[in-house]
Amino acid sequence: MKPLSARPTSREVMEDAPVIPVIVLNDVAHAVPLARALVAGGIRMLEVTLRTPVALACIEAIAKDVPDAVVGAGTVRSAADAQAAALAGARFAVSPGYTRAVGKACHDLELALLPGVATGSEIMMAQEDGYTALKFFPALQAGGTAMLKAWHGPFNDVRFCPTGGITAQNAREFLALPNVACVGGSWISPADALASGDWARVTRLAAEAAALPRG
Template identity: 85%
Template structure:
């Protein structure tokens, strides 16, 4: 069985974690290979479609060099299903102790979603200090992350939600940002057309983004 990474390892692997919504299982493996070819191996497949778990399973089996994770994990049952499909990490839009405990018990890394100071404190109480800031741009963006750096200077964030190639550099320049999450790497039209070279080019552009040392 492939090793399961820690949350900070997931966040530090590349400047961007792609947020992937798959509508067709046939697209899962070629998409994963296209992202890998561009230098991105941490892949978050969101549990927003009926085929999401099948896509996670296909990538886990056929593209072992990718590190497949499940996004939109909202319950312990979601975490269990994702782990059984082969997910090696989980990403949640918010945080509850039940989701945190489930991921801990399953031995999979969790990037819990937070949007307020109280949510950060709740996640920290359960041992989580590598967090997803969601929805980042709608909830304050760069200004909020700067404000959080004082009281929460031991927390690293992955801002997700409204992040683009254009605004990612400003976020990545912040000392408390380890990476960003973005859906722009896997546009629906490119997947519908199976334009995998385009996705590889976009992944390479994302990998080239500079993060604060």
């Protein structure tokens, strides 16, 4: 893996590996062993979604105890979310949509942001604010690979991370596109593996994801 600066850019976050795991944690005790298992498999950009009451504590634990991981916060919907994530030790943020308030907060915090977009207008607004590494969400429901192919003409300077409905089975189809830098998916950290502490399975899934080819 390439060395990273203390504050990676949005492009560095997206281009580090073919897959960014979308992680939902309900138990702080799972955070560190999960992160270590993912890093052991070659995946170090870890999106911990702010969907559970323990998410910030999980981000803090990973930031403190797994130095080889680059932990980020997902489901960032407000400036307050961005501030809390940064205080917990997050080094990047992922949002399900885009607002200028979230964009400004992340810029001021020097927190790399992957803003969520689903329309051409949202892409243009994010670009106006300096963002060209974007999350396409929800990818399957918003048009999938056909939409990304259509966007490649007018937005050929933008790179995307499709998230939402991406699986081990369809990831290759998305990664083959020239405007896709990586995909986001939850299959690398399945809930049943977390519940049973099957970290070897997580490492195997991460290694398979890290080996996926990109276009």
